[in-house]
Amino acid sequence: MKKIYHEQLCQESLGEFFSPAALAVITAANTGQDAILRGFFAHPEFHFDESKFDLGWAYVESQRRIVREVLAGEGPAAEAWAAFGRLLHAVQDFYAHSNYTRLWAAHYTEDDLPPPAQFDGMNDQLIHNPDLRSGNVYYPLELLTFFDRTRDWATPRLPADSHANMNLDYPARGPLFWYAMEGARQRSAHELQTLLAVLNESQKSRFSGKV
Numbered sequence: 001m002k003k004i005y006h007e008q009l010c011q012e013s014l015g016e017f018f019s020p021a022a023l024a025v026i027t028a029a030n031t032g033q034d035a036i037l038r039g040f041f042a043h044p045e046f047h048f049d050e051s052k053f054d055l056g057w058a059y060v061e062s063q064r065r066i067v068r069e070v071l072a073g074e075g076p077a078a079e080a081w082a083a084f085g086r087l088l089h090a091v092q093d094f095y096a097h098s099n100y101t102r103l104w105a106a107h108y109t110e111d112d113l114p115p116p117a118q119f120d121g122m123n124d125q126l127i128h129n130p131d132l133r134s135g136n137v138y139y140p141l142e143l144l145t146f147f148d149r150t151r152d153w154a155t156p157r158l159p160a161d162s163h164a165n166m167n168l169d170y171p172a173r174g175p176l177f178w179y180a181m182e183g184a185r186q187r188s189a190h191e192l193q194t195l196l197a198v199l200n201e202s203q204k205s206r207f208s209g210k211v
Ligand SMILES: [Zn+2]
Pocket: 001, 033, 034, 046, 047, 089, 093
């Protein structure tokens, strides 16, 4: 997903629980996952790419564990916020990079597709569907799709299962983008609730950054 949508999702899904300072660290760690040197190359688990779903969910769990361990110990809360930001990036990309949204939409005709607010982003049968796929990143041609000037030339030259042809990263990718956004919003809120459920009151308030 493009940076502004990751930022918007963090603000809309978490803004009330976290202090502005905490939210800033979470958001920076989230969008930092797309930095070229940090995670764009050779880290499909950061973005649920290449249909490596087990790897992606294991990465998400590894970041949840960091949040729990930091808050259970004396470590700075900022380390928990950063880990939370990294896992949010992954789960938000899940809806933009996989065909989850298309599998859901396939239950409807174009005319009776419910509005995005009725999208079910938490459907276990779809999450574990044998037809679930996500885009492969075909270097070096795929790199040209990251730039406005070369995107239209490169995209049709890449296979149908490429990231370039599968992604729902921004509105021009089509109306399903807004369903991916809704799924990402639901999952982000769910990830926060999942962590809060296992934290005690003092860990929760440290996590919120409001103490
Ligand atoms: Zn990403």
